[in-house]
Amino acid sequence: VTPPAVPEPVANHGGGPPATWVEGTEESDFPVTNLPFGVFSDGAGPARVGVAIGEYVLDVARLATPYADVLERPALNGFLALGPTAWADLRSRLTELLTDPEYRCTVRPWLRAMADVELLLPFEVADYVDFYASEAHASNVSRIFRPGQPPLQPNWKRLPVGYHGRAGTVVVSGTPVVRPRGQRGPDDYGPTAKLDIEAEVGFVVGVPSRLGTPVSADAFAAHVFGVVLLNDWSARDIQRFETVPLGPFLGKSFATSISPWVVPLAALEAARVPGPAQDPEPAPYLRTSQPWGLDLTLTVECNGTVLTRPPARELYWTAAQQLAHLTANGAALRTGDLFASGTVSGGREDQVGSLLELTVDGTRPVALDSGGSMTWLADGDTVTIRGSAPGSGGTRIGFGAVTGTVRPAASG
Amino acid sequence: VTPPAVPEPVANHGGGPPATWVEGTEESDFPVTNLPFGVFSDGAGPARVGVAIGEYVLDVARLATPYADVLERPALNGFLALGPTAWADLRSRLTELLTDPEYRCTVRPWLRAMADVELLLPFEVADYVDFYASEAHASNVSRIFRPGQPPLQPNWKRLPVGYHGRAGTVVVSGTPVVRPRGQRGPDDYGPTAKLDIEAEVGFVVGVPSRLGTPVSADAFAAHVFGVVLLNDWSARDIQRFETVPLGPFLGKSFATSISPWVVPLAALEAARVPGPAQDPEPAPYLRTSQPWGLDLTLTVECNGTVLTRPPARELYWTAAQQLAHLTANGAALRTGDLFASGTVSGGREDQVGSLLELTVDGTRPVALDSGGSMTWLADGDTVTIRGSAPGSGGTRIGFGAVTGTVRPAASG
Numbered sequence: 088v089t090p091p092a093v094p095e096p097v098a099n100h101g102g103g104p105p106a107t108w109v110e111g112t113e114e115s116d117f118p119v120t121n122l123p124f125g126v127f128s129d130g131a132g133p134a135r136v137g138v139a140i141g142e143y144v145l146d147v148a149r150l151a152t153p154y155a156d157v158l159e160r161p162a163l164n165g166f167l168a169l170g171p172t173a174w175a176d177l178r179s180r181l182t183e184l185l186t187d188p189e190y191r192c193t194v195r196p197w198l199r200a201m202a203d204v205e206l207l208l209p210f211e212v213a214d215y216v217d218f219y220a221s222e223a224h225a226s227n228v229s230r231i232f233r234p235g236q237p238p239l240q241p242n243w244k245r246l247p248v249g250y251h252g253r254a255g256t257v258v259v260s261g262t263p264v265v266r267p268r269g270q271r272g273p274d275d276y277g278p279t280a281k282l283d284i285e286a287e288v289g290f291v292v293g294v295p296s297r298l299g300t301p302v303s304a305d306a307f308a309a310h311v312f313g314v315v316l317l318n319d320w321s322a323r324d325i326q327r328f329e330t331v332p333l334g335p336f337l338g339k340s341f342a343t344s345i346s347p348w349v350v351p352l353a354a355l356e357a358a359r360v361p362g363p364a365q366d367p368e369p370a371p372y373l374r375t376s377q378p379w380g381l382d383l384t385l386t387v388e389c390n391g392t393v394l395t396r397p398p399a400r401e402l403y404w405t406a407a408q409q410l411a412h413l414t415a416n417g418a419a420l421r422t423g424d425l426f427a428s429g430t431v432s433g434g435r436e437d438q439v440g441s442l443l444e445l446t447v448d449g450t451r452p453v454a455l456d457s458g459g460s461m462t463w464l465a466d467g468d469t470v471t472i473r474g475s476a477p478g479s480g481g482t483r484i485g486f487g488a489v490t491g492t493v494r495p496a497a498s499g
Numbered sequence: 500v501t502p503p504a505v506p507e508p509v510a511n512h513g514g515g516p517p518a519t520w521v522e523g524t525e526e527s528d529f530p531v532t533n534l535p536f537g538v539f540s541d542g543a544g545p546a547r548v549g550v551a552i553g554e555y556v557l558d559v560a561r562l563a564t565p566y567a568d569v570l571e572r573p574a575l576n577g578f579l580a581l582g583p584t585a586w587a588d589l590r591s592r593l594t595e596l597l598t599d600p601e602y603r604c605t606v607r608p609w610l611r612a613m614a615d616v617e618l619l620l621p622f623e624v625a626d627y628v629d630f631y632a633s634e635a636h637a638s639n640v641s642r643i644f645r646p647g648q649p650p651l652q653p654n655w656k657r658l659p660v661g662y663h664g665r666a667g668t669v670v671v672s673g674t675p676v677v678r679p680r681g682q683r684g685p686d687d688y689g690p691t692a693k694l695d696i697e698a699e700v701g702f703v704v705g706v707p708s709r710l711g712t713p714v715s716a717d718a719f720a721a722h723v724f725g726v727v728l729l730n731d732w733s734a735r736d737i738q739r740f741e742t743v744p745l746g747p748f749l750g751k752s753f754a755t756s757i758s759p760w761v762v763p764l765a766a767l768e769a770a771r772v773p774g775p776a777q778d779p780e781p782a783p784y785l786r787t788s789q790p791w792g793l794d795l796t797l798t799v800e801c802n803g804t805v806l807t808r809p810p811a812r813e814l815y816w817t818a819a820q821q822l823a824h825l826t827a828n829g830a831a832l833r834t835g836d837l838f839a840s841g842t843v844s845g846g847r848e849d850q851v852g853s854l855l856e857l858t859v860d861g862t863r864p865v866a867l868d869s870g871g872s873m874t875w876l877a878d879g880d881t882v883t884i885r886g887s888a889p890g891s892g893g894t895r896i897g898f899g900a901v902t903g904t905v906r907p908a909a910s911g
Contacts, residue, residue, distance in 0.1 A: 102805020216666045219745060240743050246682050250745040251663040251752070255626045255833045256710060259534035265711035270658050276782045298668060298754070299677035299909060325828065331652050333631060333662040337828040340663070342710070370688045416679035416737065416749040417909065421667045497711060497829065 091176075105186040105480075109198065109269065112141035116348075116464020118184050120478040122178060123313070123348035123486075124163055127204040134161035134207055139300035139348050139487070140185055143198035150197060152180060163210040163349065165291035167312050168422040174293070174312060178353055182455050206347035208259040209315075210291060213423035215257055215412055217287070217319060218249040220404040224243075224432035227444040228483050232327070244367060247404035247412045250428070253340035257425065260346050260489040261469065265339040266466060266496040267436040269315040269325035278496035279322035279338075281449060282464040284474050285430040286387045286440035288399050289317040290406045291349050302414040307407035308352055310420060316385065316474050316489045317427045323443055323463075345425075346472075346489040358382045358476035362405045369408070379407035385431055390469055392456040397431035397440040399474075403456040466495045507852040517598040517892075521610065524553035528760075529895020531597050532890040534590060534758035535725070535899075536575055539616040546573035546619055551598055551899070552758050560611060564592060573620040575761065579705035579724050580834040586705070586724060591763055595780040618759035620671040620725075622703060625835035627669055627755065628825055629699070629731060630661040632816040634775075634846035639856040644739070648825040651817035656779060659816035659824045661838070664731075665752035669837065672758050672901040678878060678908040679753040681737035690908035691734035691750075691859060694876040697885050698797045698852035700811050701729040702818045703761050708826060722766055722832060723822065726756040728797065728886050728901045729839045735855055735875075752882035757837075758884075758901040766896050770794045770888035774817045781820070784827050791819035795888040797843055799852065801883055804868040809843035809852040811886075878907045 107119035107340030117123065117139040127144050128134040136158040137144035148158035154177055166173070184190045219225055225248075231326035242248060266278050293312035296302050302310060319339060324339025362380035383399040404412075410427055430440040439445050442463060445453055452460035464470065470493075474486035519531035529535065529551040538542035539556050541548040548570040549556035566589055569577030575759040578585070593822055596602045631637055637660075638650035654660060671773040678690050705724035706715050714722060731751060738750025774792035816824075821838055851857050855874060864872035876882065882905075886898035 214665055241685060242682075242740055242743070245685055246741065248741065248745055248748075250748050251665055253626055253663055253830060254666065255836070257832050258710070262710075265829050268713070269828050270654075270782060273653060273657055274779075276784070298670070298674075299906075301680070301909070322828070328654055329658060329660065330744070330746075331654070332742070332746070333660055334742075334744070336660075336662050337824070337830070340830045341828040367686075370682060372688070412749070415735070416670050416753040417677050417679050418665060418749070418752045424667070494711075497713070 088455045099204055105182060106183045107140065108191045109141050109185060112187050115141045116140055116487055118478060118482040119182060120480065120482045121152065121350060121354045121484050122181055123350040123354070124166070124209045125209045125348045126161055126163060126209060129199055135159050136163060136166060138181060140182060140198070144201050144204055145181070146197045146252060146270045147181065150178060157465065161207065164423050165290065167210060170294045171309060174351060175353065178351065187239060206259065209347055209349050211423050212254040212257045212425050213421035215252045215254040216249050216426040217252045217429055218247050218404065218409050218427065218431040220247055220402045220409065221428070221430055221432045222403040223401065223434050223438070224430040224440060224444065229430060230449045231443065244291060244333065244365070246373070247409045249409065249413070250334045252343060256340055257343045257345060260487070262342070262344060262491060263494045264320055264342045264491045265494045267337065268320050268496050269322060269337050270328055271324035279325055280463065281323035282465070282493060283321040283323050283442045284387065284470050285319035285321055286318040286385045286397050287319055287427045287431060288381070288383060289315040289345055289425050289427040289428060293422055294418050295422050296414060296420040298419040299417040301372065301417060302410060302420065304407045304411035305377060306411055307379060311352060311406070311410065313349040313351040313353065315349055316472050316486045318344040318470065318472055318489050318491060319427065319430070320344065330453070332368045340477050344489050346487045350484060350486055354478060355381060355476055357479050357482065360400050363401065363403055365403070372411055373408045375405065375407045377407070379405040381476060383474055385440070386463060386473045388471045390455065390457070392451060395437055395439055395445055396436050398433040399428065399431050401433045402428055402431060448450050464493050467491050467492050513517045517594060519552065519597045520603045520606050521553050521555060521597060521869065524616055527553045528899055529553055530890060530894040531594060532892065532894040533762060533766045533896050534593055535762040535766070536578070537573065537759045537761065538573055538619045541611055541616040547571050547577060548575060550593060551613065552610070554613050555618055556613050557593070558609045558611060559593065564589060566753060573619065576835050579703065581624060582706045583721060587765065590763065591823055595704045618671065620669070621759055621761050623835050624666040624837050625833035627664045627666040628661050628838040629664045629841055630659050630816065630821050630839065630840040632659055632814045632821065633840070633842055633844045633852070634815040635813065635846050636842040636852060636856065639844060641853060643855065643860045658785070659821045661825070662746045664755060669755045671759060672756055672899070672903070674754070674756060674903060676732055676903045677755045677906045679734050679737065679749065680908055681734060681749050682740055682800035684740050691737055692875065693735035693901065694905060695733040695735050695854045696799065696876070696882050697733055698799045699729040699731055699839045699841060699843060700793070700795060700807050701727040701757055701837050701839040703727060704832050705834055707834050708832040710831040711829040711854055713784065713829060714822060714826040714832065716785060716819045717789060719791060719819035719822050722763060723818070725761040725763040726767065727761055728884050728898045730756040730882065730884055730901050730903060731842070732838065756901050756903045758899045760899045762896060762898055765891060767793060767892050768829035768890055770896065772812050775813065775815055777815070784823055785820045787817065787819045789819070791817040793888060795886055797852070798885045800883045801873065802867065802869065806865060807849055807851055807857055809850050810845040811840065811843050813845045814843060821867045876905050878905050880905050
């Protein structure tokens with residue numbers, strides 16, 4: 088089959104959202120207004136970049152676009168590095184291809200059923216930073232770990248608190264999570280007894296920055312390509328014993344799972360909302376002229392029971408503020424940098440993003456649809472996080488799922 | 500010039516250390532018992548791997564060895580990934596080439612004067628972890644920041660406390676360090692007024708490990724290739740305000756400098772010493788049957804005045820224990836992972852590894868040879884860290900220097 092020539096970008100269609108000739112996209116996470124990027128392997132050639140549409144993966148590397156060389160690779164990094172003009176140009180071309188019925192016959196052969204391919208880690212993670220941007224989460228954790236003390240540290244409303252995590256153990260959805268061993272206290276070594284999740288939103292950097300030069304909050308979209316869902320698996324007993332004074336380490340670094348699809352910021356225009364009012368007013372470098380809150384609602388499911396629905400729109404610090412803070416000291420960005428929101432917790436009990444909060448440190452079991460109940464994760468449990476945001480023209484932008492099943496601790 | 504054929508490895512010469520035909524190596528950091536690896540650029544072809552000998556860089560990629568393909572690259576990672584058998588084989592071949600006078604005429608053309616080449620970052624840093632392994636340092640910091648409280652946290656003698664730093668801002672010696680801006684407290688944003696250094700020893704991972712499988716302390720030399728010196732530049736005011744509860748972040752992430760030469764563990768056999776006695780006995784996974792303390796003494800110099808001489812042999816936790824801890828939860832290693840000791844401070848006042856300790860949080864200026872005094876770093880200051888360890892046959896193993904000059908904060 089000869090790949091079709093891809094049209095030059097055209098001006099946006101007037102009126103509602105463009106309709107795609109691909110069938111069955113309506114109910115899926117991936118309408119034509121989404122077009123997230125990932126990496127897949129289908130046994131027919133090396134792993135390469137694909138774009139999700141409905142229940143299909145578009146084999147975009149095989150189309151005749153100016154970007155074929157970077158799309159033919161097993162990681163998005165080359166494409167991410169091209170920057171916003173290229174991102175917009177390819178998005179426009181793909182929209183045209185998938186909406187103009189003229190291309191139906193020539194493009195259809197380049198759609199692979201998503202069920203028939205393997206989705207891989209979408210990009211090589213450069214540095215991974217995890218923030219702590221939810222006020223409800225920070226307050227809940229403080230009440231549990233430091234009862235009687237003020238719920239927020241003096242720095243919390245002054246800057247987005249964050250720390251570096253382990254880039255090398257960021258894994259794609261579906262990767263099993265081996266229960267970690269560690270020191271749960273003095274003379275108490277063994278498998279974690281408090282295995283938890285944190286439901287988060289992650290942001291993927293495309294365009295690097297120069298060492299010594301901060302990136303302004305308003306330059307967010309000039310550097311960040313898109314959004315993934317993220318599960319920051321946590322071993323609460325290991326974390327608690329190790330964490331003072333240098334922060335979380337082995338309680339987190341055994342695995343961080345991300346969704347296989349990176350949803351472009353361009354697909355989230357309709358989801359952009361102002362963040363919550365901030366008081367005190369943040370330092371000038373943390374101010375943005377554009378709203379970068381996201382009306383993105385997560386669902387966290389364990390073995391089929393939806394446990395909680397964390398609302399990302401309630402995050403106190405937006406991703407644009409997080410990026411500005413991350414680079415305020417002149418730290419350089421690299422293509423493939425990943426930074427995440429920290430646990431997304433809303434103000435209600437059914438909106439918290441961790442079992443620590445949901446079960447009040449394991450003291451209050453939650454009911455399962457199957458009839459039982461749970462506190463911390465047991466071996467064999469499967470956790471799945473999904474996300475949903477408004478897309479253009481009344482469509483719904485999904486994120487696929489980030490899922491993982493707990494395996495027993497290795498012997499030893 | 501045709502590169503010489505490189506001999507097969509031969510059995511070690513009996514008696515003392517092998518003598519090299521390269522002149523002037525006696526007083527240098529790089530006797531033939533050292534043979535550290537780095538990456539250089541000389542304008543004649545792309546950057547590639549080199550080996551230091553005396554005042555020269557051996558253009559090892561151009562020699563006819565079985566490793567030419569990985570040595571022809573601008574980072575050590577390919578060679579690092581080959582593992583201990585290849586490392587030992589190439590070391591043996593190079594020793595033969597540089598000691599047998601038979602090779603003098605053919606090898607000499609492949610020596611570049613070190614002064615004529617540019618030394619680059621020797622490897623692509625995968626993940627960077629910084630430990631806190633010096634008891635004197637942890638105690639000193641605690642006395643300064645938390646006076647009246649116990650000098651060590653309950654976890655400190657149970658496990659090597661550590662955290663992840665920013666891999667993307669690890670820079671090679673010579674890179675200027677721009678004074679970072681940041682929040683020094685509530686409503687107090689500006690250039691750091693407490694710019695500091697931390698003199699450390701860094702360890703470079705060659706052989707990766709599998710996610711979910713811990714690496715034992717005794718497998719240290721099967722994974723770690725060698726040692727660099729490291730300056731963990733620190734902005735103490737920014738660090739102090741941000742650090743509770745998730746640890747240091749922007750107070751560290753603006754720059755971490757490393758020496759351009761990675762000294763192989765094989766060059767440090769004579770420097771291996773038992774670590775200090777440990778009480779309580781560490782958990783089984785932290786026990787080693789081999790001594791992995793290093794008799795390595797650092798010197799820290801500012802604008803020509805030697806300020807302090809930190810002794811790495813006093814570190815409470817050895818690098819083998821640090822590696823075992825880092826992976827105890829199943830975290831995978833990647834080629835290019837870098838982990839560092841944390842500030843090396845000895846028990847005496849002239850052995851501490853930071854200005855924080857040396858000047859007691861800036862309250863006690865130290866005298867300079869030039870007649871003045873200093874507390875924190877001023878713009879224009881140049882800090883240089885060197886190291887020295889016993890090598891085989893009475894030689895001295897040096898590490899080159901890790902140096903950096905402070906540039907004024909960017910406007911803004």
